[in-house]
Amino acid sequence: MKLIVQIPAYNEEDSIQEVIKSIPKKLPGIKKIEILVIDDGSRDKTSESAKKAGADYVIRNTKNQGLAKTFQKGMNFALSKRADIIVNTDADNQYNQSEIPKLIKPIIDGKADIVSGNRQVESLNHMIPAKKYGNIIGSKVVKLSAGYPIIDASSGFRAYSREAALKLFVTSTHTYTHETLIQSAHKDLKVIEIPVEFKERRGNSKLISSVGSHVKKSMATIIRSTLMYNSFKFFTLLGAFLTLLGAVPMIRWLWLSYLDGHFGQHTQSLLLGLILLMFGGFSILIAFLADIIAINRRHLEEIMYLVKADRL
Numbered sequence: 001m002k003l004i005v006q007i008p009a010y011n012e013e014d015s016i017q018e019v020i021k022s023i024p025k026k027l028p029g030i031k032k033i034e035i036l037v038i039d040d041g042s043r044d045k046t047s048e049s050a051k052k053a054g055a056d057y058v059i060r061n062t063k064n065q066g067l068a069k070t071f072q073k074g075m076n077f078a079l080s081k082r083a084d085i086i087v088n089t090d091a092d093n094q095y096n097q098s099e100i101p102k103l104i105k106p107i108i109d110g111k112a113d114i115v116s117g118n119r120q121v122e123s124l125n126h127m128i129p130a131k132k133y134g135n136i137i138g139s140k141v142v143k144l145s146a147g148y149p150i151i152d153a154s155s156g157f158r159a160y161s162r163e164a165a166l167k168l169f170v171t172s173t174h175t176y177t178h179e180t181l182i183q184s185a186h187k188d189l190k191v192i193e194i195p196v197e198f199k200e201r202r203g204n205s206k207l208i209s210s211v212g213s214h215v216k217k218s219m220a221t222i223i224r225s226t227l228m229y230n231s232f233k234f235f236t237l238l239g240a241f242l243t244l245l246g247a248v249p250m251i252r253w254l255w256l257s258y259l260d261g262h263f264g265q266h267t268q269s270l271l272l273g274l275i276l277l278m279f280g281g282f283s284i285l286i287a288f289l290a291d292i293i294a295i296n297r298r299h300l301e302e303i304m305y306l307v308k309a310d311r312l
């Protein structure tokens with residue numbers, strides 16, 4: 001089997017060499033190990049440092065495109081090099097690369113399609129509270145959406161089987177971690193977690209300039225991905241809720257009008273009920289339209305999978 005360890009990097013010339021040199025050279029069940037660095041338009045000498053450290057492949061974005069696009073570019077490149085397993089790790093040296101063997105073992109044994117490293121965020125003392133609790137809340141939302149018992153949905157230390165890499169396609173422009181888990185749940189890919197070490201970062205994060213902005217964009221990605229795969233259920237439930245809610249003032253209007261003996265009064269209840277019923281009907285209509293679009297999306301995803309499998 002062939003393993004490619006991919007490292008998305010942005011302005012990490014000080015740490016990229018240490019990361020590359022700490023990646024194991026031999027692993028049980030793996031015939032060949034290669035290292036891929038995707039430089040996301042760094043302004044420093046990240047690419048040069050990666051080459052000096054012994055990276056087999058260094059590809060570079062001419063301008064900064066963000067983590068999600070850089071991750072997807074790396075996955076496609078690794079697939080084109082016939083990788084059987086792809087491990088994604090960070091360039092800031094916060095993950096312990098000696099844990100790669102236990103990350104890929106469930107895939108080698110055929111027990112998982114994706115193995116995600118659980119950083120045990122709740123027990124980390126070196127992670128700032130805003131980021132820590134943002135991770136915890138985001139993980140709980142992803143857990144509800146994906147149906148996986150995921151504890152750390154934001155971890156970037158993961159192993160992917162070739163089949164998983166072929167089926168996943170990131171649409172977000174911010175981060176891939178949440179979307180890939182939600183996609184996996186709807187593409188019959190088995191995801192498991194294993195505990196991993198997460199070291200304190202030296203210096204400031206190059207990827208996250210503002211924790212608040214990161215949390216906001218991550219939540220937007222989670223909501224968008226959830227709606228992408230659960231739109232029929234969401235809009236049907238919303239429509240049913242609005243319809244039931246609208247029935248209350250309508251029943252009130254009918255009852256009061258019956259007691260008064262005519263239907264010319266209590267128009268506030270009538271208008272409120274009609275508005276809620278109208279929005280409820282629209283939501284149910286949107287649910288069916290979204291379901292039709294989802295069928296088309298599934299066909300396109302199947303075509304994309306077949307094209308990637310043939311070309312990569």
